[in-house]
Amino acid sequence: MRIAIIQGAFLPVPAIQGGAVEKIWYQMGQEFAELGHEVIHISRSHPDLPDKEERKGVSYLRVSGYDTPASLLKLKYLDFLYSFRAVKLIPKNIDVIVTNTFWSPLLLSENRRKKTYIDVQRVPKGQMKYYTNAGVGLLRGCSPAICEAIKEEISEGFHSKVSYIPNPIPFDIKANPTRREKVILFVGRLHPEKGVHVLLNAFNALDKDVRNEWKLQIVGPYEYKDGGGGQSYYDELLTLASNSPIEFAGPVYDENQLIDHYARASIFCYPAQDGSGDAAPVAPREAMAYGAVPVVSKLECFNDFIADGKNGLCYQHTAEDQVKELTQALSRLMTDETYLQRLSKEAKRVSVTYSLAIIAKRLLHDFNKIAV
Numbered sequence: 001m002r003i004a005i006i007q008g009a010f011l012p013v014p015a016i017q018g019g020a021v022e023k024i025w026y027q028m029g030q031e032f033a034e035l036g037h038e039v040i041h042i043s044r045s046h047p048d049l050p051d052k053e054e055r056k057g058v059s060y061l062r063v064s065g066y067d068t069p070a071s072l073l074k075l076k077y078l079d080f081l082y083s084f085r086a087v088k089l090i091p092k093n094i095d096v097i098v099t100n101t102f103w104s105p106l107l108l109s110e111n112r113r114k115k116t117y118i119d120v121q122r123v124p125k126g127q128m129k130y131y132t133n134a135g136v137g138l139l140r141g142c143s144p145a146i147c148e149a150i151k152e153e154i155s156e157g158f159h160s161k162v163s164y165i166p167n168p169i170p171f172d173i174k175a176n177p178t179r180r181e182k183v184i185l186f187v188g189r190l191h192p193e194k195g196v197h198v199l200l201n202a203f204n205a206l207d208k209d210v211r212n213e214w215k216l217q218i219v220g221p222y223e224y225k226d227g228g229g230g231q232s233y234y235d236e237l238l239t240l241a242s243n244s245p246i247e248f249a250g251p252v253y254d255e256n257q258l259i260d261h262y263a264r265a266s267i268f269c270y271p272a273q274d275g276s277g278d279a280a281p282v283a284p285r286e287a288m289a290y291g292a293v294p295v296v297s298k299l300e301c302f303n304d305f306i307a308d309g310k311n312g313l314c315y316q317h318t319a320e321d322q323v324k325e326l327t328q329a330l331s332r333l334m335t336d337e338t339y340l341q342r343l344s345k346e347a348k349r350v351s352v353t354y355s356l357a358i359i360a361k362r363l364l365h366d367f368n369k370i371a372v
Contacts, residue, residue, distance in 0.1 A: 001364070001371055002038045004090045005029055006099040009065040009082030010075075013043035018226065018253050020170075020282040021100055021121045027170045031360040033057030040094075042086050061089045067225040079103055095371035096137075102127065105136050113137070115370055120146055121167075121280070128153035132161060137370030140363075142167045142280035145300035163366050166304060167280045168359035169289050171255055173351045182214040184330065185265035185292060187258070187283045190222040190237065191229040195271030195297065195317070200240040202271075202326035210334055211244065219261055221251040259290065266340060267333055268292040271326060272299055273317060280304070285354055288312070288347035293340060295329050297322075305354065311346035 005028075011019035014026045022043070029039045039058045044065030045051055051062045063085045066078045083103035090097060090112070097112060099105060100119040108116060116136045120128075123146065128139065132154045139154075139162050141147030147164045154161075184203065188194050196218065203216045218237070222228035241248070252258050262268070268287035280301055284294045288311065296302045297317035308314040315329040316322065333340045352358075 001367060002091065002093060002095045003029075003032055003040070003367065004094045004097045005039065005041045006083075006086050006090075006097065006101055006104050007041075007043040008101050009044055009079045010068045011044060012046035012049055012062065012065075013041060013060065016046065016048065016253055018221065018251055020167075021119070023170045024167055024282065025098070025119075027356055028168070028360060028363065029058045030056045031356050032364070035360065035364070037364075040089075040091060042089050044082070063089065068227055070224045070230075076102060083107055096367045105131050106134055110135060117367065117370065120150060124149055124153055126153060129155075132158040136161070138163050138366055140165055140366065143301045143304050145303065146280065165359060165362045165366065166354060167282055167285070168356045169285050169351060169354050170282060170356070171259070171286070172356070173289055179264075180266050180291065181264050182334075183265040184214060184216045184267045184269055184334075185219065185261055185287065186217070186269055187219045187252075187261065187287070188270065188281070189227045189229075190218065190220050190234060191227065192233060193273050193275060195273045196237060197233075197240065198271045198273070198317075198323060198326060199269050200237060200244075200246065201323045202330060203246065204240065204244050205323060205327045206331055206334070210331060214245065214334060216241075216244070216246045217249060217261065217265070218246065219249045219252050219258075226251065258286070262287045262290040262292055265290075265292040266344075267295060267330065269295045269326075269330065271295075271297050271315075271317060271322075272301075273297065274299070284312075285350050289351040291344045291348050293333055293343045293347055295326070295333070305350055309343075311343055311349070313343075 005025050011017050011022050013022045015023040029041045033039050041058050042061045045062035053060050065082050069075050080103045083101050087107050098117045100121050105116050113135045118139045120141050128150050139150050141150050141164050147162050150162050151159050190196050222234035224230050270284050294312035298314045306312040313329045315325040319325045
């Protein structure tokens, strides 16, 4: 099978500037190649990467893209310009076109749309009906909640085009000699929609004796161009952290360094808020694979891999005082080592359920339905 993967306009592949979706499809493309398929991966160019290269059986083609703008309208315009250039690189005799870009499916010919596999990685905002009306092959939701959101936007006659396949853990689990410490870890964009300020307030509200035995570590970018909340939001976070054992590590894109953070942490907290657009966050799964116990908000996107009280904790983010709710959840784990270890053992099981090999086979099964 000949497979083309088109990523978005704002991050390169491999994910040297971050990006969970870019990381997933970089690994998945190589997994397809190992299984004997021909893979062409199209993404944004970068000064440190050649415009054309071969890696592990995958052909990488790169075209000029852009830094993420603050304006949504400008973002869509830049995505259009990039997608117009990117689709021109798709070989004529392609079998399947995988993309998560907004415009690419609509810029393809009618025949190619039938071969298009739309990778929906965020809560849709009305665009799904345009894709089904244009005759795309399949719409892949990365969580049950996203699949339902897709179906709400399209007519019932197209519901059979919606397929649920979860995101994998986008790396092989490696032995790591790092000893687990009393660390609460957050990895992601430093943006209000990710609830980083809620986490800092909750940590500050912990009993002082408990808090002083632990460290809160925040990993991720804050600048607009990287999807963060900008300087003013970062300054707000620094103020909240001024009198507590809270460390800002900045963005970490090196896989081995990131794994070290996961292996060192005892708790992984990801308090995403309503409207965050999260479809199936990858960072909590990565952390769980190394035994960090997840504490997350009660967004539906977590339901398929985090079971409250079994392999993690889900706190009520819509409560009148969500900071209090999160504080209680964290305190429960921080003060009960036996309970923490029990959940940690269960959390590690995601490394089997969401392995690259298993998810690759499910995706290829979908591809066979539209490869014509």
